[in-house]
Amino acid sequence: MAYELQYYPGATSVAENRRKHMSGKVEKLREISDDDLTLVLGHRAPGSDYPSTHPPLAEMGEPECSIREIVEPTPGAKAGDRVRYVQFVDSMYNAPATPYFRSYAAAINFRGVDPGTLSGRQVVEARERDMEELAKFQIETEMTCPALAGLRGATVHGHSLRLPEDGVMFDMLDRVRKEGDVIVMHKDQVGRPIDKKVNLGKPMSEAEAAKRTTIYRVDNVAFRDDAEVIEWVHRVFDKRTIYGFKPEN
Amino acid sequence: MANDRKKMFAKHMEIKFTQEHGTNKMVGGEITDKTVTYHRLGVDQNPRKLEMKKAGVELAAKRGLVGYNPMMHCGGIPLGQRALTPSFLSGTDDMVEIDDLHYVNNAAMQQMWDDIRRTVIVGMDMAHETLEKRLGIEVTPETINHYLETLNHALPGGAVVQEHMVETHPALVDDCYCKMFTGDDELADEIDKQFLIDINKEFPAEQAEQLKAAIGKTSWQAAHIPTIVSRVTDGAQTSRWMAMQVGMSFISAYSMCAGEAAVADLSYAAKHAGVISMGEMLPARRARGPNEPGGISFGHFADIVQTSRKTPENPANVALEVVGAGCMLYDQIWLGSYMSGGVGFTQYATAAYCNNILDDNLYYNVDYINDKYDGAATTGTGNKVKATLEVVKDIATESTIYGIENYEKYPTTLEDHFGGSQRATSLSAAAGSAVAIATGNGNAGLSGWYLSMYLHKEALGRLGFFGYDLQDQCGATNVLSYQSDEGLALELRGPNYPNYAMNVGHQGGYAAITSAAHAGRGDAFAANPLIKVCFADSLLPFDFTKPRKEFARGALREFEPAGERSLIIPAK
Numbered sequence: 021m022a023y024e025l026q027y028y029p030g031a032t033s034v035a036e037n038r039r040k041h042m043s044g045k046v047e048k049l050r051e052i053s054d055d056d057l058t059l060v061l062g063h064r065a066p067g068s069d070y071p072s073t074h075p076p077l078a079e080m081g082e083p084e085c086s087i088r089e090i091v092e093p094t095p096g097a098k099a100g101d102r103v104r105y106v107q108f109v110d111s112m113y114n115a116p117a118t119p120y121f122r123s124y125a126a127a128i129n130f131r132g133v134d135p136g137t138l139s140g141r142q143v144v145e146a147r148e149r150d151m152e153e154l155a156k157f158q159i160e161t162e163m164t165c166p167a168l169a170g171l172r173g174a175t176v177h178g179h180s181l182r183l184p185e186d187g188v189m190f191d192m193l194d195r196v197r198k199e200g201d202v203i204v205m206h207k208d209q210v211g212r213p214i215d216k217k218v219n220l221g222k223p224m225s226e227a228e229a230a231k232r233t234t235i236y237r238v239d240n241v242a243f244r245d246d247a248e249v250i251e252w253v254h255r256v257f258d259k260r261t262i263y264g265f266k267p268e269n
Numbered sequence: 270m271a272n273d274r275k276k277m278f279a280k281h282m283e284i285k286f287t288q289e290h291g292t293n294k295m296v297g298g299e300i301t302d303k304t305v306t307y308h309r310l311g312v313d314q315n316p317r318k319l320e321m322k323k324a325g326v327e328l329a330a331k332r333g334l335v336g337y338n339p340m341m342h343c344g345g346i347p348l349g350q351r352a353l354t355p356s357f358l359s360g361t362d363d364m365v366e367i368d369d370l371h372y373v374n375n376a377a378m379q380q381m382w383d384d385i386r387r388t389v390i391v392g393m394d395m396a397h398e399t400l401e402k403r404l405g406i407e408v409t410p411e412t413i414n415h416y417l418e419t420l421n422h423a424l425p426g427g428a429v430v431q432e433h434m435v436e437t438h439p440a441l442v443d444d445c446y447c448k449m450f451t452g453d454d455e456l457a458d459e460i461d462k463q464f465l466i467d468i469n470k471e472f473p474a475e476q477a478e479q480l481k482a483a484i485g486k487t488s489w490q491a492a493h494i495p496t497i498v499s500r501v502t503d504g505a506q507t508s509r510w511m512a513m514q515v516g517m518s519f520i521s522a523y524s525m526c527a528g529e530a531a532v533a534d535l536s537y538a539a540k541h542a543g544v545i546s547m548g549e550m551l552p553a554r555r556a557r558g559p560n561e562p563g564g565i566s567f568g569h570f571a572d573i574v575q576t577s578r579k580t581p582e583n584p585a586n587v588a589l590e591v592v593g594a595g596c597m598l599y600d601q602i603w604l605g606s607y608m609s610g611g612v613g614f615t616q617y618a619t620a621a622y623c624n625n626i627l628d629d630n631l632y633y634n635v636d637y638i639n640d641k642y643d644g645a646a647t648t649g650t651g652n653k654v655k656a657t658l659e660v661v662k663d664i665a666t667e668s669t670i671y672g673i674e675n676y677e678k679y680p681t682t683l684e685d686h687f688g689g690s691q692r693a694t695s696l697s698a699a700a701g702s703a704v705a706i707a708t709g710n711g712n713a714g715l716s717g718w719y720l721s722m723y724l725h726k727e728a729l730g731r732l733g734f735f736g737y738d739l740q741d742q743c744g745a746t747n748v749l750s751y752q753s754d755e756g757l758a759l760e761l762r763g764p765n766y767p768n769y770a771m772n773v774g775h776q777g778g779y780a781a782i783t784s785a786a787h788a789g790r791g792d793a794f795a796a797n798p799l800i801k802v803c804f805a806d807s808l809l810p811f812d813f814t815k816p817r818k819e820f821a822r823g824a825l826r827e828f829e830p831a832g833e834r835s836l837i838i839p840a841k
Contacts, residue, residue: 038730112683113303118730139689139731175343179731180687181351182305182680190307192350193343211343236728238677243728244670253727254662257720257745261658264746264755 030249034241037234041121044129046161050221057156060171060218062208063104063148070148072100094132096147106155107143107209108169109176111189114229114240115168117142117158121234125163130154140179141172159220162232166203167223170196173209187223196220274636276675277629278682281357284364285624286681291315293352300681307351312339315353317366354685356623360589363821370623370820371615372601376830377823380496381594381811382602383832385547385573386560387499389507390799392543393449393488396519399534406523410459413449413488416522417464420447423514425495429521442495444810444831447511450491450802452484466491471805472578476793483798489545490515491803496810496832505558508546512539545799547573551765562603567776568760568796570595571784573804575813577793582648584788585631588702591784593622594816595777596694599764604773617774620691622817626682627695630672634703637667645707648791656704656713664707665700665717669724672696690733690774693741697721698778705782706789711759712748714782719745733774740768740775759783760796 027042028035040046055066064071074080077098082088110117117125119142123135132150136143144154158164159171167188170178178190186198193211196203204217224232236243243249282300289296293314298305312318318339325337339347355364372378393413400406423429425445426437450466451457457465468477468484494510516536520527538544548564551557557564565573576590596618605614621627638646638654641663645654654660676683676692686692700721705714722741725732732738747768750756755767760783762769764776787795794801804813810831812819822828 112729120726120730120732136735137731138734139692140687177351177687180676180683180689182303182684184307185304190351193346194350211346235730238674243673243724249727250666250724253723254666254720257662257723258658260743260745261716261719261748264748264750 028249029252030246032236032241032246032249033231034234034236035246035249037116037232038121041117041125041163041234042128044125046163048161050160050166052156052159052218052220054152054156056218057152057159059214059216060205060208060220061104061106061152061155062173062210062212062214070096070099070101073102074100076100094147094150096150097132099147099149101147101149103145104148104151105143105145105173106151106158106171107141107173107176108158108164109141109172109179109189111168111178111183112180112235112237113168113183113189114226114233114235114237115179115189116165116224116229116232116234117163117169118234122158122163125158126154130157141176165224165229165232166196166220167198168229171205171209173211175211187226198223274633276679277632278625278675278679281624282679282681282685285354285356285685286352290355291319291353293349293354295352295354300679303680309350310352311347311349312353314349315366317368318349318353321368356619356685357625358817358821358824359593359622359625359628360586360815360817361821363818363825365821365824367615367619369824369826370619371612372597372606373612375820375823375828376826377811377819377828378597378601380823380828380830381813381816381819382562382598383496383499383830384493384809384811384813385562385565385598386504387445387494387496387507388547388803389492389494389511389560390545390803391490391492391508391511391515391539392545393490395538395543396515396535397488399531399538400519400523403531403534404525406525410456412522414461414464416518417447417449417461417490419522420490420514420518421464423518423521424492424511429517430527437495438836440836441497441832441834445493445495445498446808447490447492448806448808449488450484451486451488452481453486453488454481456486456488466802466806468802468805471802472793473581475791476578476581479793480798480802483794484802489799489803491806493809496830497834500832503558504546504548504560505550507560508540508544512536512544515539545797547800549763555765555770557607562598562607563764565598566761566763566796567595567780567783569763569800570598570780571760571787571795572797572800573813574784574816575801575804576815577784577788578801578805579814581788581791584646584648584706584785585628585635585702587788588698588706588781588785589622589628589631590814590816592627592698592702592777592781593820594813595780596621596774597777597816597820599776599780600773603764604771604776608771609773614773616688617690617694618777620686620688621694621698621774621777622820624682624685626675626686627699629675630668630695630699631702633671634664634668634699635706637671638664638703638707642707646703646789648789650709650790653709653790654707656708656710658716660708661704661713661716661720664704665720666724668700668703668717669696669721670728672699673725673728688734689729689731690737693722693725693733693738694774694778696725697741697775698781701778701782702785705785709786709790711783711786711795714786715759715779716745716748718778718782719748736771737774740772744768759786 195207425442428434546559600618701718704717747755
C-alpha cells in the first residue's frame with residue numbers, strides 16, 4: 021500500500037485547512053500578472069532582466085560532485101539569480117494563513133526556499149525567480165486574503181491589532197487600501213510608492229475567512245475543541261521530555 | 270472553573286483603550302471590540318513624545334548637530350499611526366508612559382541593577398579564626414562592632430591607617446555601607462543595631478527559623494560599595510573594592526601590623542575564600558567578571574527579590590514581582606544592552622509586568638489548582654501535588670488555553686501584547702509558575718513553560734520571533750535530561766545556561782518559576798539563604814520587596830537614585 025502523507029492531525033475545519041496548506045492543494049481564487057507581482061515585490065523594474073550574482077551554472081564548469089549530480093538546480097539557481105525575499109503578514113482575525121503554515125507550505129512544496137517564521141510575519145528567501153513562483157502561488161490562492169494579509173518587507177506591525185472599519189489590516193505605512201470592492205496596493209513591500217496601483221482582488225467576507233482560516237479562535241473554531249490536536253501536542257511534549265531523560269526509550 | 274471571572278486587566282484596558290491619553294482620541298468603545306479607528310496622529314498625540322521632540326530640537330540648536338527627530342522614522346511617517354497608549358505597572362494603579370520603562374529613562378531600574386552589582390557578601394568567620402588562632406587576638410561582639418564602625422568609614426573611601434591620603438567625598442558615596450548578619454541569636458543580640466540585619470525582625474517567624482538553621486552560627490558582612498564606583502568600573506570590582514577596605518579596617522580595628530602575613534590571609538578570605546558574589550564569572554566568550562547580570566543564577570535572583578518575606582501567603586504575587594524584576598534585568602539590561610544593543614528589548618520585558626495580563630492568567634491558575642488539587646496552590650509543603658507529566662500537562666494546558674482565549678475575547682489585550690514573543694512570555698510564565706506553585710518543583714514548572722510554548726504555537730500557528738522560539742521548540746528535552754549540564758535544577762541555571770544565552774523574554778520567567786516553586790512551599794529562600802538575608806535591608810535605595818512599584822516610581826520620576834554627581838558639577 022502506497023504511503024499517504026498525513027500532514028496534520030485534527031477533526032476541525034482549521035485542521036483541515038492546515039492540511040490543505042501543507043499539501044499545496046489549495047484553491048486558486050485570483051490572478052496577479054507577472055508585472056504586477058514584480059511591482060509589489062519591489063526588487064526590480066517590471067520587464068527587466070533578473071540581476072544575477074554568478075553566470076549560469078551551465079557556463080561555470082562546476083566541480084565534480086555527486087550531490088550536484090543528484091540534485092537538479094532550481095531555475096533561479098541554474099540562471100544565477102540573486103537571493104531575494106517575499107514577506108507576508110497575516111492578521112490574527114482569521115487571515116487564511118499563519119506564519120508556520122506559510123513556512124510549512126513553502127518548505128514542503130517548493131525547492132530552494134529558506135522560510136523564516138516569526139509571530140507577525142513570515143519571510144521566504146530564495147533565488148529571485150524561484151521566490152516569485154512561490155509568491156505568486158501564495159498570493160493567488162486561498163492562502164491569502166488581500167485585506168487580512170499583506171506583503172511587507174519592513175514595518176510589519178499589525179497582525180494582532182484590531183481591524184479598522186473597512187476590514188483591511190492596520191499597516192503603519194498604508195501600503196494597501198480598499199477601493200470600491202477590491203484591495204489595491206500602491207506601495208511596494210518596503211513602502212516605496214509604485215508607478216501604478218495593483219489590484220489584489222476582492223477581500224474575503226468574514227464568513228469566508230472564518231471558513232478558510234488556519235488559526236484557531238474561540239469565536240470561530242476554538243483550540244480547546246480540537247481534542248486530537250491537543251492530544252498530539254501532548255504526545256510530542258511527552259516524547260521530547262522523556263527522550264532527554266532516558267534516550268534509549 | 271468558570272473562566273468568565275472578573276478580569277484583572279479589565280480596568281487597565283479600559284483606561285488605555287477607551288479613554289483619551291494626551292490627544293490620542295482613544296475614546297469610547299469596549300475592550301472587547303474587534304474594530305477601531307486609526308487616526309494616524311503621529312507623535313504629537315503623546316505628552317512624552319512631545320517632550321522628547323522639543324528636546325531634540327533644542328539639542329540640535331545647542332550643539333549644531335542634529336539628533337532625535339521623530340520624522341526620521343520610516344522616511345517621514347512617525348510613530349503614532351496607531352494610538353500611543355500608556356501602560357500600568359501590574360499590581361499597581363500607576364499609569365506611566367511606555368518610554369519611561371526603558372531603563373535609560375527610569376532611575377529605579379538603573380538603581381535596581383546598581384544595588385545588585387555593587388553588593389557582595391563576605392564571611393567574617395575565617396578572618397576571626399585568623400585573628401584568634403594565629404595572632405591570639407580576642408574577637409568579641411565589642412571588637413566586631415568597632416570593626417564595623419571602622420569599615421563603614423573605610424568602605425566608602427575613608428582612610429584608616431595611612432597619612433596624607435586622598436578620600437572620597439561622603440556625600441558622593443552616601444549609599445555605601447556594610448551591615449552584618451548571623452544565624453546566632455546570641456551574637457546578633459550583642460551587635461549594634463545599626464550594623465545588624467535582624468533576621469528575626471525582617472522575616473516571618475517560620476522563614477526566620479529556616480534561615481537561621483541554614484546560616485547556623487556563621488556570621489557574614491553584607492556590603493554595598495558606592496553606586497558611583499560600580500558605574501565607573503564593573504561588577505567584578507565590587508569584591509575587590511570591598512576586600513581592600515576590609516583589609517584596611519581589620520588592620521585598624523585590631524591594631525595589626527600593616528605588612529604582617531596574616532593580612533594576606535584576611536585579604537584572601539575577603540577576595541576569594543569567603544566571598545559570595547551575586548553572579549558568577551562568565552566564560553571568556555561572554556567576557557564578563559563576577560557580579561554581572563549574565564552570571565546571576567535564577568536561584569540567586571529569586572533570593573535577591575524580597576517579596577517572599579512580605580507576602581508569604583501569596584506565592585503568585587512573589588512570582589509576579591520576580592518576573593517583573595527579572596525581565597527588567599535579564600531582558601532590558603543584560604540581553605538588551607550588554608548582549609545585543611539597541612532599545613527594542615524593553616517591549617518584550619514590559620509585557621510581563623504591565624497591565625495585569627500575566628497576573629490575571631496566574632491568579633486564574635491559582636484558583637484552578639486550588640479547586641482541582643485540593644488547595645495545592647496555597648503556601649505549604651503538605652498540600653503539594655506530585656510533580657508528574659500528567660499534572661504538568663493538565664495545569665499548563667488549562668493555563669495556556671485560558672490565556673489565549675483572553676487574547677481572543679479581549680482584542681485590546683492582544684493589541685497590548687502586539688508581538689507573539691510578548692504573548693509567549695506571558696502565557697508560559699503563567700503556566701510555568703502555576704505548575705511550580707502547585708508542585709513546589711521548579712523543573713516541573715519549567716516543563717509547564719515548554720508545554721505552554723508548544724500549545725501556543727499550535728493554537729495560533731505562530732509563536733515568537735526567529736531567535737525567540739527556537740529554544741522553546743527543543744526545551745522540553747533539557748528539563749529532565751540525564752546529562753547534568755542540560756538537566757540542571759532550575760535554581761542553578763542562569764542566563765548563560767546552554768540555549769538560554771540569547772533567550773530574550775524567557776529569563777525573567779525562569780526566575781519567576783524558580784521563586785514560585787519555593788514560595789509555593791513557603792521556603793524562606795530558593796538557592797542561597799545569605800543572599801536572601803543580605804537584601805532584607807530597607808536602607809538599600811531600591812526596595813526589593815516591590816520591584817514593580819519601584820519601576821512605576823522611576824517612570825513617574827519619583828524615585829530617588831544614588832550615585833548622583835550634582836555635588837561636583839556646575840549647578841544648573
